Amino acid sequence: MIYLELFLTFFKIGLFTFGGGYAMLPLIEEEITANGWMALEQLVNFIAVSESTPGPFAINIATYVGSQVAPIGVFGSACATLGVVMPSFIIILIVAKIYDKFKNSKTVKGVMTGLKPAVVGLIANAIISIAISVFFPVSLVSLSVFKTLQFYVSLAIFGVCTLLAFKKVHPIIIILLSAVVGIATGYLL
Numbered sequence: 732m733i734y735l736e737l738f739l740t741f742f743k744i745g746l747f748t749f750g751g752g753y754a755m756l757p758l759i760e761e762e763i764t765a766n767g768w769m770a771l772e773q774l775v776n777f778i779a780v781s782e783s784t785p786g787p788f789a790i791n792i793a794t795y796v797g798s799q800v801a802p803i804g805v806f807g808s809a810c811a812t813l814g815v816v817m818p819s820f821i822i823i824l825i826v827a828k829i830y831d832k833f834k835n836s837k838t839v840k841g842v843m844t845g846l847k848p849a850v851v852g853l854i855a856n857a858i859i860s861i862a863i864s865v866f867f868p869v870s871l872v873s874l875s876v877f878k879t880l881q882f883y884v885s886l887a888i889f890g891v892c893t894l895l896a897f898k899k900v901h902p903i904i905i906i907l908l909s910a911v912v913g914i915a916t917g918y919l920l
Contacts, residue, residue: 734810740766741793741814748789754850755789756857762853764778775864783906789815884916 740762748755759855763769781791801807833839895905
């Protein structure tokens, strides 16, 4: 039954999300934590990993969650991955078939105009949610010295990476540098 649940959950995520992987984050977070499949901290850790691994973001998350939740991880991964991919596949087939008929429709243009700010809002929600869990994993009052140092290192990595991104440094270099700093910090702290 877990396989069907994985498929349907990720089918719903794929069906009701416009704008790609980042726009899916709030729905993925809600569904995964509501089903008790994974703690938010685990999800945030995998989001970081999935950003630095090849492949589409949503597929990486679906595959990982399926492998962690199902008794037979390979089948769980397959069900979750098919679930998240299937809506896009079906929708693209339909759109490709009827696009020429409706490409100049005011209604279609209006729908697309309305979806753009919604996607930006969903991405902003994901950024804020992840930032809170990364920078404030527990209340600042109860932070140990170790957690306080981790907080400042995380903040410094964020700041440096943001500056490098504005300086047009290649994203791979930023990812590699932040990984090296994170590993070094893990060993030192």
